[in-house]
Amino acid sequence: MRRGRPSKPPARGPLPDPNGPGAESQDSASSSRQVTRERRPRLAGSEAAPIVWTAVVVVGLTGLWYALSAAHAVRPTILPAPGDVGATLATELGKPSFWADLTRTLEELVLAFAGGVCLGTLAGWAFWRRPVLGRAFEPYLAAFYAVPLVVFYPISIVVIGINQWPIVLLAGIMAAIPMALNTWRGLERVRPVYLLLGASLQATRRQLAARLLLPAAAPLIFAGLKLGAVYALIGAIAMEFLTASAGLGYQIRYQYEYFDERRMYAYILVVLLFSVLLTGSLELTERRVIGRG
Amino acid sequence: MTSRHATSLGSLAPLALAVAGWWLASWRIFVVPSPPSTLAALARDLGDAQYIQHLIATAQGAAAAFAISVFVGVLLGLLLGLVEPVRDALQPLLVALNGVPKIVFYPILLLLFGMALGSKVAMGAIFGTFPVMLNLSAGLSDLPAIYKRLGRSLQASPWQMFRHIYMPAALRPLLTGLRLAFSLSVVGVVLSEMLATRLGLGRVIESAYSLGRYAEMSATIVLLLAASLAGSLALWYVERRAAS
Secondary structure, X not given: OOOOOOOOOOOOOOOOOOOOHHHHHOOHXXXXXXXXXXXXXXXXXXXXXXXXXXXHHHHHHHHHHHHHHHOOOOOOOOOOOHHHHXXXXXXXXXXXXXXXXXXXHHHHHHHHHHHHHHHHHHHHHHHHHOHHHHHHHHHHHHOHHHXXXXXXXXXXXXXXXXXXXXXXXXXXXXXXXXXXHHHHHHHHOOOHXXXXXXXXXXXXXXXXXXXXXXXXXXXXXHHHHHHHHHHHHHHHHHHHHHOOOOXXXXXXXXXXXXXXXXXXXXXXHHHHHHHHHHHHHHHHHHHHHHHHO | OOOHHHHHXXXXXXXXXXXXXXXXXXXXXXXXXXXXXHHHHHHHHHOOHHHHHHHHXXXXXXXXXXXXXXXXXXXXXXXXXXXXXXXXXXXXXXXXHHOOOXXXXXXXXXXXXXXXXXXXXXXXXXXXXXXXXXXXXXXXXOXXXXXXXXXXXXXXXXXXXXXXXXXXXXXXXXXXXXHHHHHHHHHHHHHHHHHOOOXXXXXXXXXXXXXXXXXXXXXXXXXXXXXXXXXXXXXXXXXXXXXX
C-alpha cells in the first residue's frame, strides 16, 4: 500500500528533513536505511551480491587473524589465537554465569528500550500537538549528541546505587531522544489533507491514530526505533564497562583487569554478535513492516 | 524566523526547570551537591594549576581524536561513496559495526597503545570516524541518478563531476557527520580517561566519585557538558548556514 509514500518529496538529498533537527536522525544508523532504499529499485535482482561480498570480507578477516597468530606476528597477550578464543568461548557458554550476565544485559536493554520508546513517543506526540512545547525543547533534542549522557552515570550510581537501575534509566533516556525526535518529525510530515479527510469522515481519535497518523509517520518512527535500540545497547554496555555488578560489558572489563585475554576476546565476540544480531533483526523487521506499508 | 527571540526565551524554560529540579533534589537527597556549591567548586577548580593540566590533557586528546576522525572518515567516506564495489563489499559490515558498543574495543586499544595519550585518542578517533564516514558515503551514494546523467550529458570531466555534482550533494551530510564526530570524540576521550589514565577530566570525575567529593564531580561534569554543547552548537550553526 502507499500510505506512507506520498508525503515523501521525490528528489531530495539524503536528509529526512534538511533544516530541522530531524537531521539528527541522519546519523550512520539511519543512513543504512537510505542506502537500502536507493538500492532496492535499482538492483532488485542482485540483492544477494552485497551479502556475498560481506561474507567474503568476514571470511578474509578471520583468515587474516588465523594467519597472524600462526605466523606469531603478534604476541598472544595482544591477540590470542582464534582457536584458543573459540575454545574459551565454548567453555564459557556452558557456564551459568555467562547466561546470568547475558540475561542481565538483555534485561537492561529491554527495560530501557521499552521505557524509552514509550516516553519518546509520548514526548514526540506532545511536541507535535503543542508546538510551543516542541519549540521550547527543540534545541535540547538537537544537542542530544553533544551531551555525553554517560557522564551522568557516576551521579546516578551515587543516588540510586550500583545495580541495573541507573543503567536502565540513562539508557532509557538515550533511547527516548531519537524516538521523540523522529516521532515528532514523522507526524509533522503527515499532510494536512489527510487530517482533513479524517475529520470529514468523522474518524475517532483512536481511528485517526491507528489508521492515519501511525502509518503515515511509520518510516521515520521506525528509524527512531532502530536508533533507540542501538543507543540503548551502546549506553548499557558502556555503563556496564565503567562500573557495574554484572553484565557483558562488566565481564570484558573484569577479564581485562585479570589479564585473561582469551576470555576478554570471547566476551568481545559475544557483544559483537549480539549487536550485529540486534541491528540485523531490526533492519529485517523494518523491511517487512515498511515494505508492506 | 520571526519568532526567533520568543523561541530562544521559551527554550530557557526547560533549562530553568531542570536547574530547579536539581536544586530540589539536592535538598531532598543528601549526596546530590547543590548548584551553588557546584559552581563554587568549578571556580575553585579553574583557579587550580593542576586542574588546568587535566583540562589541557583532555582538550588535546579530543582535538587529536577529532582531527584523525575527520581525516580518516573523509577518506573512507569518499572511497565508500564513489567506488561501488568497495561500497558493496564493506558498507553493510561497517553499518553493522557502527551499532556495536565500541567501548568494548578499549581493552584492545590499551594493549596496543598503552595507558598514555595513544589509547584515548584512538578510542575517540574510532568513535568519531563512523559518523563522518557513513554520512559522507550516504550523501554521495544517495545522489539521484538524474544528476549523474545530467553531468554525463554535459560531458563533465571527473573533477567537474566531483566539484559540481557530488560535492554539493555531500556537503550537508558531511557537516552533520563532523558535528557528531566532534561530540563523539569528546565522549570517547572522556570515557577512556574514566577507565585508565593519569591526566584528564574523565580521571577527575572518576577520582572525585571514588573519594565521595560530589561537588567537584558535578563541577567537572557541568564544565564538560557546557564545552561540548558550545562546540556542537557552533558546528550546528555552520551547518545551517551552509545548507541555506
